Amino acid sequence: MSLGGRLFNMLATPGEVFEDIRLRPPSVANWLVPALIAIVIGWVGSWIVFSQDSVQHQLSEMSEQAIEKQIERTKPSQEQAEAMRAAAAKYGAIGQKISAMAIPPFTALTTPFIWGLFLWLISKALHAHVDYMKCVEVVGLSSVIGILDGIVRTLMIVVMGSLWAGPHAGMLLPNFDPQNTVHGILGALSVMTFWILGVRAVGLARLTGSSFTKAAIWVFGIWAAYTGFFLGLGAVAKAVFSR
Amino acid sequence: MPASKKGRKILVFSVIGLVVAGLTALAIFRKREPVITVQTEKVARRNLTEIVVANGKIQPVLQVKISPEVSGEIIELPVKEGDTVKKGDLILKIKPDFYIARRNEAEASYKSSLAGLLTAEANLARAEAEFKRNQELYERKLISDSLYTEVRTSYEVAKAQVQSAKHQVEMSNAFLARAEEELAKTTIVSPLTGTISKLNSQLGERVVGTATMAGTDVMIIADLNEMEARVDIGEVDIVLIAPGQKARLEVDAFKDRKFTGEVTEIANSSKGLGFSGGASSTEATKFEVKIRIKEKEPFRPGMSVTAEVETRSRTNVLAVPIASVTTRVPKTKEEKDKGKSGEASQYTRKKSETTVAAKTNRPPESTSPTNAVASAESDSTTNSVASADSGTNNATGDKKSKDASKPIEVVFVLEGDKVKMVPVKIGISDDTHWEITEGLQEGQEVVSGGYRAISRDLEDGKKVRKGTLTDKEKDKDKDPDRKSET
Numbered sequence: 166m167s168l169g170g171r172l173f174n175m176l177a178t179p180g181e182v183f184e185d186i187r188l189r190p191p192s193v194a195n196w197l198v199p200a201l202i203a204i205v206i207g208w209v210g211s212w213i214v215f216s217q218d219s220v221q222h223q224l225s226e227m228s229e230q231a232i233e234k235q236i237e238r239t240k241p242s243q244e245q246a247e248a249m250r251a252a253a254a255k256y257g258a259i260g261q262k263i264s265a266m267a268i269p270p271f272t273a274l275t276t277p278f279i280w281g282l283f284l285w286l287i288s289k290a291l292h293a294h295v296d297y298m299k300c301v302e303v304v305g306l307s308s309v310i311g312i313l314d315g316i317v318r319t320l321m322i323v324v325m326g327s328l329w330a331g332p333h334a335g336m337l338l339p340n341f342d343p344q345n346t347v348h349g350i351l352g353a354l355s356v357m358t359f360w361i362l363g364v365r366a367v368g369l370a371r372l373t374g375s376s377f378t379k380a381a382i383w384v385f386g387i388w389a390a391y392t393g394f395f396l397g398l399g400a401v402a403k404a405v406f407s408r
Numbered sequence: 409m410p411a412s413k414k415g416r417k418i419l420v421f422s423v424i425g426l427v428v429a430g431l432t433a434l435a436i437f438r439k440r441e442p443v444i445t446v447q448t449e450k451v452a453r454r455n456l457t458e459i460v461v462a463n464g465k466i467q468p469v470l471q472v473k474i475s476p477e478v479s480g481e482i483i484e485l486p487v488k489e490g491d492t493v494k495k496g497d498l499i500l501k502i503k504p505d506f507y508i509a510r511r512n513e514a515e516a517s518y519k520s521s522l523a524g525l526l527t528a529e530a531n532l533a534r535a536e537a538e539f540k541r542n543q544e545l546y547e548r549k550l551i552s553d554s555l556y557t558e559v560r561t562s563y564e565v566a567k568a569q570v571q572s573a574k575h576q577v578e579m580s581n582a583f584l585a586r587a588e589e590e591l592a593k594t595t596i597v598s599p600l601t602g603t604i605s606k607l608n609s610q611l612g613e614r615v616v617g618t619a620t621m622a623g624t625d626v627m628i629i630a631d632l633n634e635m636e637a638r639v640d641i642g643e644v645d646i647v648l649i650a651p652g653q654k655a656r657l658e659v660d661a662f663k664d665r666k667f668t669g670e671v672t673e674i675a676n677s678s679k680g681l682g683f684s685g686g687a688s689s690t691e692a693t694k695f696e697v698k699i700r701i702k703e704k705e706p707f708r709p710g711m712s713v714t715a716e717v718e719t720r721s722r723t724n725v726l727a728v729p730i731a732s733v734t735t736r737v738p739k740t741k742e743e744k745d746k747g748k749s750g751e752a753s754q755y756t757r758k759k760s761e762t763t764v765a766a767k768t769n770r771p772p773e774s775t776s777p778t779n780a781v782a783s784a785e786s787d788s789t790t791n792s793v794a795s796a797d798s799g800t801n802n803a804t805g806d807k808k809s810k811d812a813s814k815p816i817e818v819v820f821v822l823e824g825d826k827v828k829m830v831p832v833k834i835g836i837s838d839d840t841h842w843e844i845t846e847g848l849q850e851g852q853e854v855v856s857g858g859y860r861a862i863s864r865d866l867e868d869g870k871k872v873r874k875g876t877l878t879d880k881e882k883d884k885d886k887d888p889d890r891k892s893e894t
């Protein structure tokens with residue numbers, strides 16, 4: 166199967182693709198090419214999203230709320246408050262640009278290795294001998310679905326004019342608030358995320374020879390654990406700073 | 409490839425293709441404008457009381473500075489600061505030795521003048537007898553004219569000497585009285601019942617005193633049962649103050665309590681307006697207002713106080729939150745025509761200076777920088793800061809365009825998912841609300857937050873959505889009486 170074939174077939178018949186890579190020697194292209202595509206899509210998507218007036222407005226509202234909270238807490242003079250607002254506006258814009266440039270390559274290049282490690286450790290727990298780079302290839306190929314997620318998310322943000330738009334359960338709420346813990350949990354329940362995790366479970370099952378169910382329990386369990394950890398960390402940080 | 413797999417691939421790619429194509433079409437063809445998050449409140453009837461806030465000090469109503477009328481060393485000072493004295497109590501004694509000597513001297517002079525008068529009267533009697541005797545002789549032509557004239561002159565001189573002696577006695581008597589009075593002034597008694605609020609001199613100090621000018625301020629006696637707050641009010645707000653108005657007072661030393669008072673006196677001239685020609689132009693112009701405090705508390709002169717004077721009130725009037733009212737500059741006809749293709753709004757924002765509003769929250773032109781105790785919300789009332797749209801800025805020129813470019817007060821009324829900009833006329837305001845005299849009806853929903861949306865982003869016809877309150881706004885909702893800080 167060619168590389169292009171592998172990438173397209175990931176969307177429809179991932180089992181076939183993983184069976185193919187199980188039998189082949191490790192190939193860097195299997196994780197590097199999807200990562201590069203993901204980086205390009207990420208940059209293009211960021212450019213489109215941040216060029217939307219509605220998104221810019223939303224970001225400035227968020228920044229203004231945060232700075233007003235800060236002003237209310239510290240009670241500075243009028244001149245100091247104005248200086249804080251001006252600094253927030255200036256450095257907020259710079260921060261946006263930096264994050265838009267830096268986050269896609271960071272995510273695309275680190276995710277295969279981190280999740281690859283998780284899958285390799287799970288394979289050990291399942292008493293299977295699997296090469297670490299094979300696990301990296303599985304994660305790398307599954308990021309094709311992440312690319313599709315990026316495209317869909319970008320289009321939904323443009324259509325709905327909200328930075329929080331996406332194919333997740335949070336869209337059922339009338340006023341999604343990312344700072345709300347419950348809303349955050351719903352926001353994490355994304356169709357695309359479950360699809361990616363399912364595909365990784367398929368890949369793990371094929372590489373280890375175990376059942377899909379077992380592999381899925383492990384994969385979804387790890388995702389739930391670290392998602393829960395970061396959501397909890399956010400809630401604790403919010404509670405600490407609001408005091 | 410098995411047919412099922414091929415079919416599945418076709419299905420999956422078709423679904424993905426449809427979803428992406430549909431979203432792309434929506435993204436391209438659907439016009440999206442920013443939806444501004446706002447908070448709203450309904451126009452309701454309220455009782456409003458306009459308040460002017462001022463800072464000052466507590467002072468006694470009646471306060472007397474004690475300064476001696478004679479100079480000397482203090483030999484008795486039976487009081488100390490904080491003592492209560494009754495009217496007539498001894499409070500100060502100055503060394504009387506000098507004045508005793510002066511009194512004795514005057515007395516001796518008086519006695520001497522009395523003796524002089526007796527001598528003059530005796531001389532007069534002798535001269536009179538001599539004159540009468542010689543007059544008879546003169547009539548019988550037994551003495552010469554010159555002798556008669558001499559005797560007569562002696563008689564006249566004697567009479568004059570008696571007069572002179574009498575005047576000398578009067579003068580000596582007056583000096584004696586003055587000396588006695590000065591001696592009496594070395595003992596000072598309290599002119600009123602009160603408390604020694606300040607003691608400037610100590611036993612043994614020399615003090616200066618004159619009858620015509622104030623001498624050394626030895627002490628101040630005050631009646632601490634009647635206290636008043638003397639506050640400074642700016643020139644813009646002073647016109648709203650009248651005697652008899654009620655006031656609420658907060659004394660820094662009694663943080664948990666509020667006191668009541670009544671305005672009793674308003675200064676006619678501003679503070680610092682002396683004979684030299686007036687206060688420096690850089691200083692704010694303030695007028696002193698006296699507010700009698702009704703409660704009897706252990707206030708001490710000089711305590712800091714903040715007074716809220718209730719100037720005007722309205723009952724059952726239409727009111728909106730202060731944050732809801734902002735200003736916009738109406739476009740001129742030319743600008744409307746020029747901007748017809750773009751903006752639907754007939755108003756524009758004009759870059760103007762942000763000023764801290766007075767408590768009375770007058771429109772920007774009349775805000776005073778002096779009496780500046782404004783809430784955070786009140787900033788937005790007069791704040792019309794916006795980035796000026798160069799295409800719609802008023803052209804300088806004739807008076808008509810200048811009049812048209814004068815900012816007017818507006819509120820944004822929620823109509824469905826859009827806002828409509830409505831010009832309003834405002835009346836008085838209190839801490840939280842403006843009275844609306846024209847432009848709105850009861851029950852209409854007006855935009856009351858956020859700050860940036862009202863002051864900058866909102867225009868007529870803009871799309872909005874109701875958002876959540878910030879913590880500050882939530883706190884304000886829970887406690888509407890809570891004052892916002894400047």
